[in-house]
Each structure stands twice: as structure tokens, then as C-alpha cells.
Amino acid sequence: MNANETKQHFLRQLDAWLANPEHRDTPIHRLRQAARERLDVSQFPTTKNEDWKYTNLKPFFENDFHFAPQLGTGFQLPDAKSYQIHADAWTMVFVNGHFQPAASRLDGLDESITLVPLDKADTSRPDSDLVRILDCMGRTEEDIFSDLATAFLHNGVYLHIPKNVKLDKPIHLVYLSTDSETPFFTAPRNIIALDQGAEAVVTEHFQGAEGAIYHSNPLTQILVAENANLTHNKLGLESEYAYHVGRMVVNQSQDSRFSTWSFTLGGRLVRNEIDVLLDGSGSEVHLNGLYIATGEQHMDNQTYIDHAVPHTTSTEHYRGVMNDHGHGVFTGRVLVRQDAQKTDAQQMNKNLLLSKTAQADTRPQLEIFADDVKASHGATVGQLDEDQIFYLRSRGIGEAAARHLLTQAFANEIVDSVPHEEMGNFVHSIVNQRLS
Amino acid sequence: MLSIKNLKVTVEDNQILKGLNLEVKAGEIHAIMGPNGSGKSTLAHVLAGRPGYDVTDGEILYQGKNVFEMAPEDRAREGIFLAFQYPVEIPGVNNTSFLKKAVNEIRKYHGEEELDAVDFLQMVKAKMKLVGMDPAFLRRPVNEGFSGGEKKRNEILQMAVLEPTLGVLDETDSGLDIDALKTVAEGVNKLRTEKNAFIVVTHYQRLLDYIIPDFVHVLSDGKIVKSGGKELALELEEKGYDWIPQAAATESM
Ligand SMILES: Nc1ncnc2c1ncn2[C@@H]1O[C@H](COP(=O)(O)OP(=O)(O)O)[C@@H](O)[C@H]1O
Numbered sequence: 001m002n003a004n005e006t007k008q009h010f011l012r013q014l015d016a017w018l019a020n021p022e023h024r025d026t027p028i029h030r031l032r033q034a035a036r037e038r039l040d041v042s043q044f045p046t047t048k049n050e051d052w053k054y055t056n057l058k059p060f061f062e063n064d065f066h067f068a069p070q071l072g073t074g075f076q077l078p079d080a081k082s083y084q085i086h087a088d089a090w091t092m093v094f095v096n097g098h099f100q101p102a103a104s105r106l107d108g109l110d111e112s113i114t115l116v117p118l119d120k121a122d123t124s125r126p127d128s129d130l131v132r133i134l135d136c137m138g139r140t141e142e143d144i145f146s147d148l149a150t151a152f153l154h155n156g157v158y159l160h161i162p163k164n165v166k167l168d169k170p171i172h173l174v175y176l177s178t179d180s181e182t183p184f185f186t187a188p189r190n191i192i193a194l195d196q197g198a199e200a201v202v203t204e205h206f207q208g209a210e211g212a213i214y215h216s217n218p219l220t221q222i223l224v225a226e227n228a229n230l231t232h233n234k235l236g237l238e239s240e241y242a243y244h245v246g247r248m249v250v251n252q253s254q255d256s257r258f259s260t261w262s263f264t265l266g267g268r269l270v271r272n273e274i275d276v277l278l279d280g281s282g283s284e285v286h287l288n289g290l291y292i293a294t295g296e297q298h299m300d301n302q303t304y305i306d307h308a309v310p311h312t313t314s315t316e317h318y319r320g321v322m323n324d325h326g327h328g329v330f331t332g333r334v335l336v337r338q339d340a341q342k343t344d345a346q347q348m349n350k351n352l353l354l355s356k357t358a359q360a361d362t363r364p365q366l367e368i369f370a371d372d373v374k375a376s377h378g379a380t381v382g383q384l385d386e387d388q389i390f391y392l393r394s395r396g397i398g399e400a401a402a403r404h405l406l407t408q409a410f411a412n413e414i415v416d417s418v419p420h421e422e423m424g425n426f427v428h429s430i431v432n433q434r435l436s
Numbered sequence: 437m438l439s440i441k442n443l444k445v446t447v448e449d450n451q452i453l454k455g456l457n458l459e460v461k462a463g464e465i466h467a468i469m470g471p472n473g474s475g476k477s478t479l480a481h482v483l484a485g486r487p488g489y490d491v492t493d494g495e496i497l498y499q500g501k502n503v504f505e506m507a508p509e510d511r512a513r514e515g516i517f518l519a520f521q522y523p524v525e526i527p528g529v530n531n532t533s534f535l536k537k538a539v540n541e542i543r544k545y546h547g548e549e550e551l552d553a554v555d556f557l558q559m560v561k562a563k564m565k566l567v568g569m570d571p572a573f574l575r576r577p578v579n580e581g582f583s584g585g586e587k588k589r590n591e592i593l594q595m596a597v598l599e600p601t602l603g604v605l606d607e608t609d610s611g612l613d614i615d616a617l618k619t620v621a622e623g624v625n626k627l628r629t630e631k632n633a634f635i636v637v638t639h640y641q642r643l644l645d646y647i648i649p650d651f652v653h654v655l656s657d658g659k660i661v662k663s664g665g666k667e668l669a670l671e672l673e674e675k676g677y678d679w680i681p682q683a684a685a686t687e688s689m
């Protein structure tokens with residue numbers, strides 16, 4: 001299929017699904033229909049599109065994905081050991097887009113906190129917080145993947161933490177994809193809203209079974225109110241044949257703090273988009289990421305930080321390790337608006353190429369319209385340092401072990417910065433596997 | 437233990453070593469002195485097996501084996517240790533895991549059991565005392581952000597931990613204050629036995645007040661042009677290198 005045929009393929013399924021009489025005329029259904037209308041004109045991007053210059057969707061078009069098919073009768077839940085990270089966490093598990101109450105752990109959660117699958121959330125009133133949040137996203141988005149996510153809005157998570165509540169356990173949202181007869185796609189929608197002074201640790205975890213062919217199309221909306229503090233991880237462990245185009249939209253108020261670690265350690269073609277609006281003075285955002293692309297893997301991180309008001313801070317630190325024909329892409333767009341005096345924006349992207357055929361493209365894009373600003377960026381693409389290798393060998397460490405040690409050290413600069421120990425350990429062991 | 441014969445080495449088409457000869461026996465300490473650029477570090481690197489050097493002639497036998505047939509890691513495992521003039525920084529690799537890896541790779545090579553974390557730490561802490569290093573350095577990445585003196589101490593620590601048969605110190609004394617210099621010298625003297633040997637490359641004679649060499653060699657323009665006892669170092673200190681007539685010296689070898 002080409003781009004247009006793929007789009008028509010998605011639309012045919014979408015129209016059939018939207019026509020399902022089970023859908024009543026709810027506010028959510030109206031959002032779907034609005035997104036459906038936008039899809040009439042939008043197209044899948046090509047590499048002529050500046051934002052997609054280094055990511056060619058051609059392999060994606062070669063598949064014929066079907067919308068979240070029902071799990072068969074013989075379906076068995078994957079073993080929790082394969083995705084468990086924390087000894088104790090509020091956990092919600094989805095399999096191929098379908099919520100699994102039996103595998104989820106929510107009992108004991110304080111009643112003031114909302115943590116529900118989206119289809120159980122109250123969306124009947126158009127003025128409810130959730131509908132308003134969903135709606136504002138629907139209106140600002142123009143890209144086809146977000147429109148597809150909204151048009152196919154079927155499930156996901158609504159998390160709301162009220163004023164000054166600090167969660168004492170992490171929240172673990174697990175999206176599993178299993179091997180199925182036909183390639184399928186899911187469009188999980190996650191809403192994470194922290195009210196004033198609230199604090200939480202939330203992990204979005206995408207994991208595919210070996211050999212599974214599917215497309216994940218998540219859309220996450222995050223609101224961090226005044227003085228609230230959200231620590232977030234995105235764990236990308238998609239299968240080697242999987243596609244993943246995920247977008248995360250973050251809106252931060254005064255003195256809020258948002259820190260995220262994005263680990264892209266699986267997938268055939270992955271694109272992670274992060275779009276942060278720093279809309280209150282004193283707000284700060286910290287984006288960290290590690291991607292490891294081997295074989296034919298393609299991994300693209302596209303970040304955008306909008307410093308809209310004075311006295312805001314952003315730091316970005318992304319690292320990529322590419323081997324074989326792996327291809328890593330990083331684009332770091334930072335906008336400092338004219339009013340945004342006293343902005344502090346730091347960006348760093350480092351790429352390590354382990355083979356001659358591996359590739360990295362890195363694009364810092366700083367647009368600064370204020371004059372009293374501290375901004376810096378650095379981007380590197382390089383190989384292992386031969387002097388370091390020799391130093392290690394001269395101490396009796398074999399060449400392969402020396403290269404392995406240095407590659408791990410390069411990646412660990414990101415892994416070691418994860419504040420939560422259980423998460424750090426989990427990622428460590430996967431990174432070690434991926435690099436050996 | 438070490439026999440270097442007629443060693444000729446080029447780097448990027450420049451001949452640096454031009455027929456160097458050196459014999460080192462177990463229990464001996466040899467000092468190599470010479471002006472900047474004379475080829476001292478080149479010799480040290482070729483011994484350790486650093487890539488990028490072309491050996492165009494000559495041989496190096498270490499314990500009867502041709503070192504050119506040994507990978508750098510195997511030379512280290514067989515007991516050759518180079519304390520670098522400019523140790524590299526390795527961000528992300530902490531000193532403990534680096535040293536432990538080195539110790540255990542060497543033990544494995546010799547068919548010995550690997551040290552566990554407790555035994556290893558105990559051994560390293562004792563060695564750190566020996567070279568006057570704060571145990572806090574163990575948690576830091578290898579050489580990253582170390583001062584010049586701290587890097588040199590770290591080299592000596594590694595040497596103390598790995599207990600080489602042939603230790604080569606490439607200007608370990610440069611950039612050290614007198615206290616650090618004494619500590620380094622003490623480290624070497626404590627490691628010294630009848631079974632091992634050291635080659636001490638230095639620019640100044642002051643290190644040789646603390647490490648007493650059996651032989652002093654002058655390296656100039658890629659050759660050893662004069663050899664003598666420890667008095668030669670004092671003479672060099674007094675008169676500099678200019679008085680050594682290269683041709684005459686070459687004849688006398
Ligand atoms: N990697 C290199 N590439 C080119 N020239 C080199 C390299 N290493 C050393 N040299 C040259 O070789 C000569 C000897 O250097 P070196 O062995 O470092 O001398 P020393 O240690 O005695 O000061 C110098 O002229 C130096 O410039």
C-alpha cells in the first residue's frame with residue numbers, strides 16, 4: 001500500500017466502527033466525529049515534510065492493521081513477571097487495547113483519586129473536566145496520528161489527583177500486545193491531571209510479545225497544575241516488528257515540575273513526540289531519553305518545548321546507541337517567546353554509532369525571541385573512543401568486553417539518572433540485554 | 437625478562453624510534469631520560485601494544501615471548517603494566533567496577549577464581565592506603581574530573597592492584613608535588629621484588645632520589661645514546677642533554 005491507500009484502509013475501518021449503533025451521541029463520540037472530519041483532508045507525512053525528514057513511513061504502509069480485535073476465547077493473560085517493575089504499585093493492564101481488570105491492582109487507592117479505564121470514566125456531561133481536556137486536545141491537533149487516535153478513541157486511562165495529594169506508590173500503566181493472526185492497531189488515550197500541589201510517579205509501559213506485528217498509536221495528555229510535581233517514564237519495549245507513533249502533550253502551570261525518562265528499547269519503527277507548554281512562571285521540565293536501535297530499527301524522538309512566560313526552565317538529555325542498520329533521530333525544538341525573559345533552556349543529544357551502517361540524525365532547533373535568556377545545546381554523533389578502549393585493554397580487559405563496558409557506560413548516563421530505584425534496575429537489565 | 441633489539445617504529449610515516457636496544461632483568465629498575473619528543477612515550481606505548489604504531493624492524497621479547505604477537509590485553513594479563521603519561525577519562529565507568537573487571541579478567545586468564553565483591557573491596561582498600569588515596573575515589577568514574585596528581589595516583593593504585601611483573605611508568609612524576617611524588621615512589625618501592633622489574637621514564641632526576649635506579653639510559657632522537665648507573669641522572673641534571681655526543685654514544689653501545 002502507499003500512503004493514501006493506507007489512509008483509506010484506516011478510514012474504512014473507522015467509518016464502520018463509528019457507525020456501530022452501540023455508540024450513542026455522547027460528548028466523546030462527537031470528538032471522534034470531529035476528528036473523522038479532519039481526517040478527510042489530512043495525509044500521512046512524507047520525508048518532504050520537515051518534521052518527518054528523517055523518518056520514512058514506507059515500512060508502516062506495507063502492513064494492513066486492523067483495529068483492536070477482540071481477544072479470542074483461548075486468550076490467556078501474559079505472565080505478570082514479564083512486565084512487573086515494582087513490588088508495590090497501582091497497576092492497570094491492557095492487552096491489545098482491552099482493559100484487564102484481573103491483572104490490574106487498584107484496591108486501597110484513596111477515594112479522592114481517580115484512576116479508571118477511560119470507558120468507565122464519566123464522560124456524559126460536556127462540562128466535566130475529562131471531556132474538557134479531551135476536547136482541547138481535539139481542537140489543537142493537526143497531525144494525522146493524533147486525529148486517528150482521537151477518531152478511534154476507545155480506551156486508556158484517566159488519572160486525576162486532587163489538590164495537595166501525594167501518591168505514596170508509583171502508577172504503572174501497562175499496554176501489552178500479543179501475537180495475533182492479523183496485524184492490529186490500538187490507540188490508547190491517557191489523561192494525567194495533577195491538581196495544585198499534587199505529586200505522582202507514573203509509568204507508561206508498552207510491551208509486545210516476540211514476533212507480534214501491530215501498531216501502537218497512543219496519545220497522552222498531561223496537566224501539571226501549580227506547584228504539582230509529576231515524574232514520568234515511558235518504557236518502549238515494543239516487539240521487533242511493531243510500529244509505534246506516540247504523542248505526549250504536556251501543559252504546565254506556575255512552579256510545576258515535570259520530569260520524564262523515555263526509553264525506546266524495542267520496535268521496528270518508533271516515533272515519540274513530546275510537546276510541552278511551560279505556561280506558568282517558575283515551571284520546569286526535564287526530558288531525558290535513551291534509544292537503542294539495532295538490526296533494521298528506526299527510532300525517532302521529536303521534542304518541542306514552548307517557553308511561553310518568563311522564568312521557566314527546561315533541560316533535555318537524550319542519548320542514542322545505534323548498531324547494524326539502526327537509525328536514530330532526535331529533533332529538539334525549543335521556542336522562547338518574546339515575553340519569556342529569564343528562560344533557562346539546556347539541551348544535549350549524544351549518539352553513539354557502533355557500526356559503519358548505523359545512522360544518527362540530530363537537529364537542535366532553538367528559536368529565541370527574548371533577549372535575557374540562558375540557552376545552550378550540544379549534539380554529537382560519534383564512535384567509541386579508541387584511547388578509552390586501549391586504556392581498558394591495557395588493564396587486561398578484552399577488546400569486546402572493553403567496547404561493551406564503554407557502550408554501557410554511555411547508556412548508563414541516562415539510566416543512572418532515573419530517580420526511582422526499581423525502575424532504574426528494571427531498565428538497567430533490559431539495556432544490558434539490548435547491548436550484549 | 438625484557439629484551440628489545442634494534443626497535444624501529446614509525447608513526448604516520450615519521451620514524452620515531454630508530455634502532456633502540458634495551459635489556460631488563462628481573463629485580464632491576466631502569467630509568468629512561470631524554471628530551472621532549474625523543475620517543476619515550478612511543479616506546480612505552482609500543483610495549484603496551486597501543487594501535488597506530490608501525491614497527492618496521494626489530495623485536496621485543498618479554499619472558500621469551502614475542503610481544504608483537506600478543507594483544508594488548510594479553511600483555512597486561514602476562515604482567516606488563518603501563519602507567520600512562522596522560523591517563524584518559526572514562527565517564528560512566530566507575531573506578532570500582534573497572535578495577536574489579538580488570539582484576540577478574542586477569543585472574544580468569546590465569547585459571548584463578550574470580551574475587552567476589554567483599555574480597556575485592558578489602559584488597560583495593562588496602563592498596564589505596566598504600567598509595568595514599570581516599571576510598572571516595574572508588575565511586576567516581578575513572579579519572580573523570582581528577583586533578584593531574586589524582587590521575588597519576590590512580591595509575592599507581594591500578595599498578596598496586598594488578599601487581600605487574602614489568603611496570604612501565606611514563607612520567608608519572610610530572611605535575612606532582614613533592615608529597616605526591618614521595619607517595620608514588622613509596623608505592624613503587626613497596627611493590628618492588630626480585631621477581632619484577634620497572635622502567636621509569638622521567639624528565640627530572642628528582643624522582644630518582646626516591647626510586648633508586650640500577651641503570652639510567654638517555655633516549656635521544658629515537659635511540660638510547662648513553663647508559664650508565666644512577667650517577668648519570670645527576671650528571672644530566674647538572675649539564676642537560678646537550679653534552680652527549682650522539683654519534684660517539686651510539687658507537688659505545
Ligand atoms: N600519534 C602521533 N602522531 C604523530 N606524531 C606522533 C604521535 N605520537 C608521537 N608523535 C611524535 O613522535 C615523537 C616522539 O613523541 P613521544 O614518544 O611522545 O616523545 P616523549 O615521550 O619522549 O616526549 C614526537 O615528535 C611526537 O610529535
Ligand SMILES: [Mg+2]
Pocket residue numbers: 476477478521606607
Ligand atoms: Mg612522553
